[in-house]
Amino acid sequence: MKFAHLADCHLGSWREPKLRMANTEAFVSVIERCLSEQVNFVLLSGDLFNTAVPGIDSLRVAVEQFKRLHDADIPLYFIAGSHDFSPSGKTMLDILEHAGLGVNVAKGEELPDNRIKLHFTLDKSGAKIVGLIGKKAGLESSYYKLLSRDNLESESGFKIFLFHSALAELKPKDLSEMDALAVSLLPAGFDYYAGGHVHVVDNAAIGKYKNIVFPGPVFPNSFSELEKLKQGSFVLYNDGNIQHIPLQIHPVVCISVNAENKSLSEVETEIRRLPNVNNAIVTIRVSGTLKTGRPADLRWNDVFHDVFAKGAFVVLKNTNAFSSKELEVIMVKEANVEEVEDSLLQQHSAQFKEFDVELAKKLMLVLSAEKAEGERVADFESRVHSELDGLLQYLN
Ligand SMILES: [Mn+2]
Incomplete structure (x- = not known):
């Protein structure tokens, strides 16, 4: 038996057009490989799209590529991931399934x-496939606690379980804030656990659970993922042999400069000391506190111009931890919007007995929805209303 396992395609995720294109190319290259390898079937463990209402371009790419699998008689089995759902539970994957382009294996009663x-x-290869969806903030854990496992565990034959969750036992240290399931919540005795959600490359066994596999995203999804992963990947399973296949669309060159106690011109000189960046995605991270001068005065235009002149495909910078002595005083404790929101919600829940943080x-997620490209205002409003209704119907 031969199959491909991918996850976290996040089509449409990068705002930068060249990176969005590279993400698409990586996705297309997986499909090409599935066709040339003549796999029996393809597994997709969630997060096909980056948003619940994907743009037309992303949708077109997905439909085109899945149609190629369909025409080659290669079935696609999927589950929805945390990014595939609108808060009321609607997902574009339903439409792909109705069009006959894939089968949602998170089915039951x-x-x-x-x-x-x-x-x-x-x-038709004989494999028996089933899975459970992933939701935002690890909310799927309640489904696992309600899961009837007897029929899953007693079934004979070659069994595959698709999931879109972090597992506590395998969670990388840098993602310690991420909600995770204990591996014991998964049904036991499957031959292959096809994971998604955590953007890491992993193949592990924990106790009686064998072949717990995270394929990694098809393309790195953020600045820090570019630094950490350097490339996307997916998995080929061939008669018990599990292989991670790297997907390098462009080389990734990461530069990290420590600005601690340096002057601006010293920092600029260090950034300019580049290795070969031909056709590469270049990330430049500057951190530390300058001896003199302000981060805003760094001549990024000149630096970028230089890096592009050396043949770079895209240049990205990250200056989150780059500061000067004058600036340090007004730094806020929370690092990002989510943390600020979390800390405010926690403060309120301490004040009001009835306050439900979840x-x-x-509600914040529903109300932060943006009007999609080409969506009419009235349709947008009714979409938000119906999602609110869905959310509030269980309240008295
Ligand atoms: Mn993901």
């Missing part, structure tokens, strides 16, 4: 005692 019973999808987070 609610039992009279509220537990969830999942049904296997049988592939509900507040979901």
Whole structure:
């Protein structure tokens, strides 16, 4: 049996057009490889799109590529990931499934005692495939706690479980804030656990759970992922042999400059001391406190011009931890918007007995929705209204 396992395609994720294109190219190259390898089927463990309402360009790429698999008689099995859902539970993947381009394997029924019973999808290779969706902020853990495991564990044959969650036992240290499941919440006895959500490359065994595989994203999804991963990847499974296949669309060159106690011109000189950057995605991270001068006075235009002159494809900079002595005084404690929001919500929940932090987070998510490209104002409003209704219907 031979299959491909991918996850976290995040089509449409980069705002920078060249990186968005590179992300698309990486996705297309996976499909090419699936076709040339003549795999039996393809698994997608969530986050096909970066947003629940993807742009037309992203949707077109997904449909075109899945149609190629379909025409080659290679089935696609997927689950929805945290980025694929609108807060009311709608997902574009439903449309792809209705068009016959893939099969959602997170299918089942609610039992009279509220537990969830999942049904296997049988592939013509004989593989039995099933999975559970991932949701924002690890909210899927409640589904796992309600999961009826007997029928899943007693089924015989070659079984695959798709999931879109971090696992506590495998969580990388730099993602310690991420919500995670204990591996024991997964049904036991499967032959392959096809993971997604955590953008890492991993293949692990924990106790009786074998072949817990994270393929990594198809393309790095952020500045720090470019630094950490350097490239995207997916997995090829061939009769028990599990191989991570790197997807290098452009080389990634990462420059990190420590500005501590240096002058601006020293920092600029260090950035300019570049290795070969031909056709590369170049990331420049500057951190530390300058001896003299202000970060805003660094001549980024000149620096970028130089890097492009040396043949770079794209240049990105990160100056989050770059400061001067005058600036240090007004630094806020929280590093990003989510942390500020979290700390404010926590403060309120301490004041009001009825305050529901999770509900507040979901409401903020719904109300922060933006009008999609080409969407009419009236349609946008009714979309937000229906998502609010969905969220609030369980409240008295
Ligand atoms: Mn993801």
